[in-house]
Amino acid sequence: MIRLLIVLAVFIALEFYSFQLIRTLSRGHWWKWVYLAVSVLVILNVFLQFYLNPDRSQISASRDVAITITLAFFTLKLVFVLFMFGEDIYRSIEGLISTLSRKRESDQSFLPSRRAFLAKVGLAVAALPFGAILYGAWRGKYDYQVREYELTFDDLPDAFDGYKITQLSDIHVGSFDDKEEVKYAIDLANEQQSDLILFTGDLVNNEAKEMHGWESIFGSLKAKDGVYSVLGNHDYGDYVQWDTDEAKEENMQHLYKIQKDMGWRLMLDENEKITRGTDSISLVGVQNWGGGRFPKYGDLEKASQGLSKEEFKVLLSHDPTHWDLQVKDDDKKYHLTLSGHTHGMQFGIEIPGFIKLSPAWFVYKKWAGIYKEAGQFLNVNRGFGFLGYSGRAGIWPEITVITLKKG
Incomplete structure (x- = not known):
């Protein structure tokens, strides 16, 4: 108030x-x-x-x-x-x-x-x-855009030269009011025929029950090496006044089960290898870790346990502030970090190669697109859904396709 x-x-x-x-x-x-x-x-x-x-x-x-x-x-x-x-x-x-x-x-x-x-x-x-x-x-909230990037790494394993990753983020399913438009977007994501689909958090606005009736649509996401996900700040139910701690935990377990039933592999501070013959890359999934007032549930050290600096790593971390505050200076070197969270404030002006402006700039150092520092890349996805303002103007909903290339 x-x-x-x-x-x-x-x-x-x-x-x-x-x-x-x-x-x-x-x-x-x-x-x-x-x-x-x-x-x-x-x-x-x-x-x-x-x-x-x-x-x-x-x-x-x-x-x-x-x-x-x-x-x-x-x-x-x-x-x-x-x-x-x-x-x-x-x-x-x-x-x-x-x-x-x-x-x-x-x-x-x-x-x-x-x-x-x-x-x-x-x-x-x-x-x-x-x-x-x-x-x-x-109309703008359903004007889905496919953004394609080609990123080059000197130490990418040979077998992964040309490997395609589709990233989705910030679905916020509780805000949607048109299943046909959302189904079109999921079909569009599948049409990219990527090797891997990664979701970087905020599946719901507040409660797992928001997913009821949407499981078949999001469960239709398919990729050769599967669909992996992490949690965002909204997925924990922290913005709801629960009657008991048990009710909150029950909601959390329900969200876990929904993702499992859809065929998604939810990563909770852990890592997993994707192999091609004798070569491999490691996926690292960390729980939400945000700067400022946002919760810090994630444990990067735990998530990367057993991995060496030399191994090629793709990190899923919902909040891009994590990259500046912990990730990019970590000794283990995370070659590519995928984040979301900002939504690009769902409002701004973007003309590729000329201008990229949004109120998000006043809040986040890195709020949309590709960033590179210390030989490492960060992509901040502009988000699939919307929250608060039920629309998007200039900062359109995004499906990111990243192709890994050997330098």
Whole structure:
């Protein structure tokens, strides 16, 4: 409730400033009151959705819609206000210079027309992310993209030259509302005909029962060397108020069983070899280990027990902050680490080879795509599903295909 009140205060402050701008632009016209009424209804709706249903573990379509509409209007106003705030600063500087140079006030008569022009431009610019967020909730959340990478390693075993790995992450099955779209995406993943499929955590939002009815779809994932998985921070049920510790543990065991029944090999701080003749690579699966407020269940040393530095290793670790904080400097050398978790914030702008921007940049050093340091690679998958904001705008749901090449 405290967090919600803080957010509400920010909304009110933003609304107050934006309304002053709209009132100036309307010049006495009635539509400024329509604007105010819509804004109040949007804020009141999202507040009531959380107040009436404070348990965020419960799925609510009406709450998802409220979040989407609120986010769209918030982004619209934020861009507009930032645009006009910059003009206010510039105008203040102009006024100061005018005062110091003793120019007459009449010399500044052009300012109102300039401000009105910039306000119209600001509204036009702000309409772009507003529309993108609404589109993302309508179609973007199921606009699956296959991203292909070819990574070269000098010490890759010969038999694995050309070996293909498909990575999925952050399914968040409890958020889906269209089985046909999800089935299409799973078929698309199978069509890549990879040697191995790896899932890097967050199968559910909160509870194992979210998977009921989806087992056959995700159980249809097939690869020559199988489907392997690890847990993400949402899979542990930590965001649910359980009646007893036993109930939480029962939920955990249920999630284990679901993955086993689907034919997935869940790795809990352990490793396993994939062989081709006399050559092999090692899969290492660690439980969630995240920086900041996220839980640290994983034990990298335990997960890699028995492995040497020279062995070629592929590590599954849900949270990419683990790579910077532990993995890349570990003596055992993890050639390729696969992560997810960030979702790329489900919103941003990406033009391959030119630009990659998202609010995720303010939170995570590594938030999407391939990174290389100290001769080791990290891939941060943008996620298969969605959470919170029931959509994706610019940062589309991802199926990653990585081909290992001998250098």
